[in-house]
Amino acid sequence: MILAPLLALASALVAPALxxxxxxxxxxxxxxxxxxxxxxxxxxxxxxxxxxxxxGLFWMVCARAPRLGLIGGALTLLGAxxxxxxxxxxxxxxxxxxxxxDRTQMAALADRYENAAGSSLIFTIGGLALIFGLVLxxxxxxxxxxxxxxxxxxIPLGAVVNVAGFSANNTGLxxxxxxxxxxxxxxxxxxxxxxxxxxxxxxxxxxxxxx
Numbered sequence: 001m002i003l004a005p006l007l008a009l010a011s012a013l014v015a016p017a018l019x020x021x022x023x024x025x026x027x028x029x030x031x032x033x034x035x036x037x038x039x040x041x042x043x044x045x046x047x048x049x050x051x052x053x054x055x056g057l058f059w060m061v062c063a064r065a066p067r068l069g070l071i072g073g074a075l076t077l078l079g080a081x082x083x084x085x086x087x088x089x090x091x092x093x094x095x096x097x098x099x100x101x102d103r104t105q106m107a108a109l110a111d112r113y114e115n116a117a118g119s120s121l122i123f124t125i126g127g128l129a130l131i132f133g134l135v136l137x138x139x140x141x142x143x144x145x146x147x148x149x150x151x152x153x154x155i156p157l158g159a160v161v162n163v164a165g166f167s168a169n170n171t172g173l174x175x176x177x178x179x180x181x182x183x184x185x186x187x188x189x190x191x192x193x194x195x196x197x198x199x200x201x202x203x204x205x206x207x208x209x210x211x
Contacts, residue, residue: 001188054076065140148187
């Protein structure tokens with residue numbers, strides 16, 4: 001929960017400027033080849049770590065909100081797995097923008113890949129599944145008082161801003177989204193770290209009062 005958003009933030013900080021057109025993107029990769037590789041590697045590993053983070057969120061709510069946890073967890077895992085595939089594609093772009101590659105041919109190939117319905121549909125489904133899944137998990141975290149309300153809300157909010165940032169090729173938004181995700185998930189992750197043996201239904205429960 002801590003390392004996934006932390007590595008995502010590092011990837012956004014190290015990445016070259018995001019570009020809208022594939023030709024401009026490949027030119028940026030060629031000018032900053034090593035930085036693009038670091039960005040692609042960090043965002044891919046971040047995606048790997050997101051899977052156990054999602055399982056951890058499900059574990060925290062499964063006892064008291066099983067339906068929300070199951071549906072939200074399943075949707076989020078689907079989105080996370082598809083996001084890993086999307087992140088791994090950045091390694092392909094790293095080679096497409098390598099010195100010596102035919103820039104015109106590589107740009108044409110990238111355009112065909114990004115505009116093909118067969119590929120774009122998969123990533124659209126993944127993005128929607130990730131957002132809706134995180135919304136359901138956030139609701140479960142809030143209803144069960146498993147995490148602070150601000151941390152629960154910050155998870156889907158960060159995901160929405162992240163998708164918007166990449167869609168708009170806005171590095172500032174991508175960085176901001178990862179800061180939000182890091183703040184929210186690290187707060188929840190610390191709860192698990194402090195008492196990893198605690199039962200989910202006992203986390204952050206209100207203390208009993210005496211009359």
